[in-house]
Amino acid sequence: MFTNEDNxxxxxxxxxxxxxxxxKIDGQKKEFTTMTGHIVDMDISDEEYQGRKYxxxxxxxxxxxxxxxxxxxxxxxxGWGFFQLCGNIDVKKPxxxxxxxxxxxxxxxxxxxxxFIKQDGKYxxxxxxxxxxAAKKIPAVDLVKIxxxxxxxxxxxxxxxxxxxxxxxxxxxxQFPGGAGAEERAKAKSKEANAETMTEPIGDLxx
Numbered sequence: 001m002f003t004n005e006d007n008x009x010x011x012x013x014x015x016x017x018x019x020x021x022x023x024k025i026d027g028q029k030k031e032f033t034t035m036t037g038h039i040v041d042m043d044i045s046d047e048e049y050q051g052r053k054y055x056x057x058x059x060x061x062x063x064x065x066x067x068x069x070x071x072x073x074x075x076x077x078x079g080w081g082f083f084q085l086c087g088n089i090d091v092k093k094p095x096x097x098x099x100x101x102x103x104x105x106x107x108x109x110x111x112x113x114x115x116f117i118k119q120d121g122k123y124x125x126x127x128x129x130x131x132x133x134a135a136k137k138i139p140a141v142d143l144v145k146i147x148x149x150x151x152x153x154x155x156x157x158x159x160x161x162x163x164x165x166x167x168x169x170x171x172x173x174x175q176f177p178g179g180a181g182a183e184e185r186a187k188a189k190s191k192e193a194n195a196e197t198m199t200e201p202i203g204d205l206x207x
Contacts (some may be wrong), residue, residue: 001063002032013193014070016078016113019101023068035070036096037063039089041180042169043188044074044162055158057082057165058188060180063094067184069193070097072113074161075154077102081115083161084126086168091175093119 002011002023011023011030020031041060046053055074059082060067072078078099089095096118101111117124128134139156172179179185187193 003034004032014068016072016099019099034096034098037061038094039172040176067180069188077113078115083164085117085124087127088124091171
């Protein structure tokens with residue numbers, strides 16, 4: 001399920017932190033570079049972390065009979081990466097998911113996350129590259145006034161992203177009609193899941 005060059009393991013819940021995949025094994029938090037398995041289910045829900053509300057994407061990933069939940073913020077770089085890649089995923093085959101971070105230009109060292117997905121040993125390409133017709137369909141980020149400040153409003157973009165993820169989810173449901181099972185889906189709503197699968201609140205995307 002989880003791998004590094006020097007070790008491997010499995011856990012119930014995982015999230016991204018500083019470009020690594022973090023999970024608990026035997027009560028200890030461990031960092032891994034890669035998570036592998038079939039995406040058998042997905043959930044999107046409203047959650048809150050330290051007073052910040054966000055839309056949480058949960059992927060249920062099955063490997064050798066073990067299901068792990070990988071959670072991340074739809075509005076994070078990880079969410080953007082999955083949105084860009086999910087249309088190129090062959091749901092019949094396992095995926096290898098890894099993360100990374102990139103510095104935001106002119107941001108005094110702030111960064112945002114990135115997601116990479118491999119199938120058949122090859123990295124999947126972003127479906128909506130800049131300049132393509134597909135990219136032009138993505139709503140622009142609005143600027144709204146809050147007091148004297150211009151603040152980015154991602155709401156229209158996030159709505160569109162959820163529609164794309166919903167289309168991907170239909171493919172998953174067709175391939176795995178039983179999904180992760182009622183018990184695993186119930187765990188996604190548990191306090192334990194919400195505590196363990198919050199993607200760290202790193203800076204806004206630079207676009």
